[in-house]
Amino acid sequence: MGRSPCCDKIGLKKGPWTPEEDQKLLAYIEKHGHGSWRALPVKAGLQRCGKSCRLRWTNYLRPDIKRGKFSLQEEQTIIQLHALLGNRWSAIATHLPKRTDNEIKNYWNTHLKKRLAKMGIDPITHKPKNDALLSNDGQSKSAANLSHMAQWESARLEAEARLVRQSKLLGGGGGASASASSGPFQAQSSEFASTSAQFQKPGGAARPCLDVLKAWTGGAAAAGVGGELESPTSTLSSAAGVGESSTAVVESDSRLMKEEGVEEWKHLAALPEAAEWAAAGAEHVPSGNFVEKFTDLLLSTSSGDRRFSDDGAESDNGSGGDGRSRGGDYYEDNKNYWNSILNLVNTSPSDSPIF
DNA sequence: AATTTGCTCAACCGCCTTTTT
DNA sequence: CAAAAAGGCGGTTGAGCAAAT
Numbered sequence: 001m002g003r004s005p006c007c008d009k010i011g012l013k014k015g016p017w018t019p020e021e022d023q024k025l026l027a028y029i030e031k032h033g034h035g036s037w038r039a040l041p042v043k044a045g046l047q048r049c050g051k052s053c054r055l056r057w058t059n060y061l062r063p064d065i066k067r068g069k070f071s072l073q074e075e076q077t078i079i080q081l082h083a084l085l086g087n088r089w090s091a092i093a094t095h096l097p098k099r100t101d102n103e104i105k106n107y108w109n110t111h112l113k114k115r116l117a118k119m120g121i122d123p124i125t126h127k128p129k130n131d132a133l134l135s136n137d138g139q140s141k142s143a144a145n146l147s148h149m150a151q152w153e154s155a156r157l158e159a160e161a162r163l164v165r166q167s168k169l170l171g172g173g174g175g176a177s178a179s180a181s182s183g184p185f186q187a188q189s190s191e192f193a194s195t196s197a198q199f200q201k202p203g204g205a206a207r208p209c210l211d212v213l214k215a216w217t218g219g220a221a222a223a224g225v226g227g228e229l230e231s232p233t234s235t236l237s238s239a240a241g242v243g244e245s246s247t248a249v250v251e252s253d254s255r256l257m258k259e260e261g262v263e264e265w266k267h268l269a270a271l272p273e274a275a276e277w278a279a280a281g282a283e284h285v286p287s288g289n290f291v292e293k294f295t296d297l298l299l300s301t302s303s304g305d306r307r308f309s310d311d312g313a314e315s316d317n318g319s320g321g322d323g324r325s326r327g328g329d330y331y332e333d334n335k336n337y338w339n340s341i342l343n344l345v346n347t348s349p350s351d352s353p354i355f
Numbered sequence: 356a357a358t359t360t361g362c363t364c365a366a367c368c369g370c371c372t373t374t375t376t
Numbered sequence: 377c378a379a380a381a382a383g384g385c386g387g388t389t390g391a392g393c394a395a396a397t
Contacts, residue, residue, distance in 0.1 A: 016365070016391085038382065054383080055366065090385060105386070106364055 013047040017056055021046055025053055026061050059102045066098035070107055078104060079112060 028044035034057065037050035046053060070078070074096055081092040089101035096104060116123040
């Protein structure tokens with residue numbers, strides 16, 4: 001048996017909200033909390049469906065919403081997270097305090113996506129649409145990096161999706177709630193982490209995501225650049241505040257990997273991309289201080305006059321896109337890229353659905 | 356001044372997942 | 377366990393506005 005019949009949709013108002021309606025909704029929620037969205041409209045004296053009320057509240061009326069232009073840091077975060085997560089706006093939104101998923105989605109669709117397209121990059125696959133367009137100068141390198149990234153990510157996301165399904169079957173169960181602050185997210189984040197971990201060197205399969213990030217970022221360490229994990233250089237750290245201990249995250253993920261990792265690795269290993277990369281070794285990991293260049297390119301492409309100040313680097317408007325390239329130093333490039341991602345991880349709220 | 360074009364963003368729609376009965 | 381409601385998410389639309397012609 002199901003629940004009692006749903007709300008009758010007769011006479012429900014649609015379209016833009018009036019200030020009076022906003023006031024009613026606001027007053028009600030401030031006083032009682034939203035409780036059941038379905039019951040709320042009647043209690044609050046609104047001729048709206050609960051879904052509409054929820055949307056209005058979460059996207060507009062909530063007091064902790066920041067409106068207005070996105071900062072460069074926010075843009076960069078979105079781009080990085082989109083490269084990592086795809087169109088998972090709600091997940092991305094958890095890393096941009098005070099921004100709603102709807103707003104981020106809109107911003108991506110109206111701004112960032114166009115910049116990608118302008119660069120000749122498919123915003124869906126993140127692969128260059130036409131290599132010929134990027135045949136010379138620095139963009140070609142970024143495009144190549146982008147291609148690696150896209151391949152890597154698509155495989156990773158595929159595995160991630162599989163793992164999510166698996167873990168649900170394995171009885172991560174009770175925690176399936178969608179609440180924004182409870183355990184289930186930790187399970188999910190571990191899945192995410194362990195999935196990514198599988199892209200590490202084949203021999204090191206049973207290591208968590210963050211280890212592989214560290215391995216890559218610290219790959220430089222092996223090459224003499226190490227020890228910077230505690231102080232990632234990404235702009236995200238300043239954007240998101242002080243990070244939590246990455247070690248703790250890694251450790252908890254490690255535990256999970258021990259339980260699930262072996263089987264997951266098998267699945268992942270079945271992915272052609274993974275096999276390809278495994279065979280090719282670390283050089284085929286998304287290369288380039290990829291996101292940094294990627295976002296540099298995007299941001300500088302947008303209006304042609306915006307400059308990056310986050311790390312003191314200027315955008316490459318016309319001065320040779322490769323100006324910041326460091327001679328194909330993959331380790332260095334990877335380090336920067338993964339520092340960015342690691343930083344995101346480390347600075348993520350503890351209840352983040354992703355990390 | 357009138358019209359067209361492009362942009363932004365709030366809101367809706369439909370699907371999927373979770374929860375409840 | 378199955379059915380159905382509720383919640384949540386991502387894709388899409390369209391009204392309103394500004395810039396361009």
